[in-house]
Every structure is written in C-alpha cells, then in structure tokens.
Amino acid sequence: MSADQRPLIVGAGPVGLAAALFLQREGLRPRIVETRTEPAPQSKALAVNPRVLDLLEPTGVTARMLELGSPVRGMQFHRNGKIVVGLKLDGIHSKYPFMLGLSQATTERLLAQAFLAAGGEIERGVEMTSCQNNVGGVAVELKHNADGSPESVESPWLLAADGARSVARKQLGVDFNGSTFPGEWYLADAPLKTTLSPEFAHIVFCRDGGFLFIMPVFGDEEFQSTNGLLWRVLGNRSNPLAQLEEAEPAGPAVWESSFHVSHRINAALSVGNVYFAGDAAHIHSPMGARGMNLGVEDAWVFANLVRTGRLGEYNALRHPVDQRVVREVEFFSKLIASDAPQFRFARRYVLPVVARTPLQARIKRTVTGLDHALPLGLEPSDVAAIAAQTSRPQMAL
C-alpha cells in the first residue's frame, strides 16, 4: 500500500471537480483521479441554476460563470406555431432570478481552473479499477493508463463521482433502482435561423405527438458559431432538426447524440466509507435541468459534512432530497413526453392554463433547484441564511 492517506475523489466531471474545489478550499488536499486524458468537450448540461450559483459564489466561480453565460428567464410552451403558455422566473430568487445558460464544458473548465488555482491537481489518465471498504477506510486499485501500471491506495474515504456507469456502485453491489423510458431521445447542437427568443427555453409540442426542447448554447469560444447563435434541439423523435417548425438550421450540427432516458437512484448514497454523488448516485432526464446541478449540490453538502465531522449524516440528508428530485423530474418528463392518455390530456388542457395553477410554482422550484432547504447547521452563515429563505419557496414566487 502507498503511504498516501489522502481522501480520494473518483471522476473529474462537474461533480467531482466541485467536490474537489470545495474540499481544497477547506485545506483538505483531496486526490482526484480521472480516466479521461482530456476534459469532455460536449455542451451537455446547458444551464446552471440559482441554487448552484449561490453555492459556488464564495469560490469565485459564479462571477466567472456570469461573465460567460447568459440569463435564461423562463420557459415558453408552443403548439401549432403559437406560444400557449409562458413561465417567467421573475422573483424566484433575489439575486439570480434566472437560469444561467452556460455549457457544461465551460462550467467544468471554470471549476477545474478554480481547483488548480487553489493548489489542487487533477490526475488524468488514472482509472479506478476496484474499491473495497476495510477497517477505517477504503482499499482502492488504480490503473495509470499511460503505461498500464497499477497502484494500490488506502484512503480514509472515497467520493464516487464516476458518473452513471459508476464502477464504485457496481463494486459495492448497490442497487440502482428505477426505470427507463421506452425509445430514445435525440439531440443536436446547431446554429439556427429563428425568431425564438434566446432569453427563454422553449418546449414545442409537435403535430405528431412528439416534443422538442430548444434552448441556446452559451459558453466558451467553441460554442460560438460563425453561422449565428448555437441552439440545442432535443426531442423524442429521430433527427430533431428535421422536426423544427419555428426555426431552420443555419449550418451543420456541431454535436449530435441519442440516449435512453432513465430515472434511477442508488439504494444508498453511502456504503461504509464510500460516498456517491452526481450521476453515480442518481440519473434522470435532462428536462428538469437538474442532473449536473443536483450533483454539484451533493458535492457541496458532502464537503460541508466532511468539514464539520458529520459525514455519517450524508445518506440521511441527501437520499430523500435526491429521490424526490428524481421523482419530480420523472413526472415533468412524462408530462412533456409520455404517450399515456392522462399525460396527453394534461399537455393539451392543463398546461395552457398552468400559469393559473400551483403546478406553475412546482415547475419553477424544481427547475431552479429551490424546491428544498439546504441542511441547516452547515456554515458559512450566508448559505444557511439562503437555506432558511428557500425553505419557504412558495412565498418567494
């Protein structure tokens, strides 16, 4: 065994990076290993929610995000070429009454830069191949991919931020309970010629019963197209660009992908000294804009529990919160996309009047991450104050 007894984070996606940054700022010097030799270039998560802007504010990352991103002030739902309902986020948060449009790749770059500036190091090309709890810690096997050399590490605890196919989850035999939607969803990032407002995310109900989610992509230079603003077009029919009625491509897609939509959560978010955060702990459709955001919040709660010596509370504090979010996002995703008669009915007759129902507030709170309080007692006091404020979200609306 190596004599290195530093805590270990596996995975340098947004969640592992956020955890590493929060912990580094507490003087903990975590070790973070990542299989990939280069950061992932895809836009993926397109929005940072107000909750995460609050949590990252003391690190200086929020200020950089605000410089590079652009506020998305609400959602517009379209049918037959008309806006049938518009939801604005005005008043949802005193400082950030919007979702900040910013590509995940840019978010990851800013988190990584802040972590490095705080004295951290990201060990790229290093893969965790196994982990097992033992007395007082975790025994971990790493592989250095450049030369295939193995390394055995003894760590006081391990944070598994290793994504949806988590090796740690499989190693420890943790059930990943939930279900998968039938069929695939498809996405394309492409420049569009459109009159759609870039200040809103758009959900279009198509004539064939499918839907499109359309939102601009903001961020670093690689997300700026010479053919105009880059947009994400996502839907549950293949070739989403061909379904567009309110817009037309102004150039070729820069990224196309398809994926299965699942709503799942680990049976436990901690097993012995191994803790799970982000997609390693829960996955759900992108419709609630929660995947990355919820994971960053996991990382913040985790880091604060480490700091206050309360790690044993992690599962009890996070599992109910994460489970409720997964269920809520599943509900909204069905509301937008399901072929079941009750959801088709709700789309046609309830959504157009949603602004006059409590469902409006529910949608806004879920999307912005302000649907639950942060655990009280985790300093700094300004975040505790935010928690107290957001524990009464109905009043904020």
Ligand SMILES: Cc1cc2nc3c(=O)[nH]c(=O)nc-3n(C[C@H](O)[C@H](O)[C@H](O)COP(=O)(O)OP(=O)(O)OC[C@H]3O[C@@H](n4cnc5c(N)ncnc54)[C@H](O)[C@@H]3O)c2cc1C
């Ligand atoms: C198309 C799409 C759109 C999305 N839109 C949104 C959105 O609008 N809003 C939102 O909040 N979320 C969105 N998401 C979800 C978001 O991308 C994920 O929730 C987010 O990436 C999760 O971050 P993570 O750090 O937990 O996992 P990941 O980003 O998957 O990072 C895990 C990292 O661990 C590394 N790794 C894995 N196994 C090992 C190992 N054994 N050893 C070492 N390293 C390992 C991987 O290489 C990877 O870098 C979207 C996702 C997709 C695909």
